[in-house]
Amino acid sequence: MTNVLMIEDDLELAEILMEYLEPFNIAITIADDPYLGLSTLDTQKFDLVILDLTLPGLDGLEVCKEIRKRHSVPIIISSARTDITDKVTALENGADDYLPKPYNPRELQARIMSLLRRQKGLIPTEQSVQKPKDLILNEDQMIILLQGKQLHLTAAEYGILGYLMKKEGGVVSREELIYNIEAISEETTNKSIDVIIGRIRQKLGENPKEPTYIHAIRGVGYKFLQ
Template identity: 85%
Template sequence: MTKILMIEDDLELAEILMEYLEQFEMSITVADDPYMGLSTLDTQAFDLVILDLTLPGIDGLEVCKEIRKRHTLPIIISSARTDITDKVTALENGADDYLPKPYNPRELQARIMSLLRRQKGLLTTEQLPQKQKAFHLIEEQMRIDFQGKELHLTAAEYGILAYLIKKEGGVVSREELIYNIEVISEETTNKSIDVIIGRIRQKLGENPKEPLYIHAVRGIGYKFIQ
């Protein structure tokens, strides 16, 4: 039985979705209060979360960020908000999928199954012997080794590269780098971030047109992969 937590304050919609999904051996727990939802996640085991964005007390984007800090389970955003900024922010905050309302419950069920298959594949991969990674982050020494040798980085270069390594595989916006790295001033421009990224790439011997590790995501920021 697949266990799903639905954080949704529209109880009529939640009831419709619950009845439909239960046909597919999915057990649905509904929390119409976001704080109750977070508490439930911390005390019970679930396979997936369906999260609305317009919630009482706290915005769903913040709830998504908080869930991702504590848990690795898949998150599907189910929201009537269709603004591209909300979609991008949700994905940056750790959501795995974004389904705009209204939608057919059958599509939700298909997306749930797709994410669960992907999650199962990731777990299987994690059980295999891991290849040696090119980067080794040693935070207590503020040091990053690359291919077995220490990289000589400025404080800003270290901060950005360390942040990207910790967010490996996820898209990181320039604004996120500016506001989450202490040595970078909040007045720093996006262009300055690009310049620092360029210096890091030079030290890695990367060709920005054919990057191996730091990939530009048009209009948003960067993604680190190794």
């Protein structure tokens, strides 16, 4: 449910809009006084504010400025005042949209959803925030860093770990490692690859039974993840 605060002294209009928006899962809280609206916004959580400009006791432009000082909530101005100066001032005071009255309630609903989509896109989620990687491959210097510290690897260990990192997420067979890493002879056995992987895991400080980075794929090879 989307919670919207409507600061509007025309209660008849406010109730019409409230009834119209309810089927769209938009719940309207009405404040017919600007001071009541500000105090309500300070004590309750809202996803958006619909603000009239012609209000008793305090002009809506000042209310808009005060809201923006205290909150980052999106603001839609809903007003019969169509003077360009009012529009510009409202936007300069922190409003996100300006909808001149009269308007179709469907347009208001569309603007509410559009603003909320834009607002949601500005807020980073857990999925969108990328965590820094523990392991970094520097091919120019031929080194691998673990949490910023250089790992001391043999040529074969560097070759295997670096190759797995470049193939991150994909399954790499032991044979592929043997034939693609210069530091490993083509006569190297699969068992020898497993031994080298074991040494790499020790240097990474990971438990082979519960690996963090190098995962064994039974009967095939290995997969690197981080």
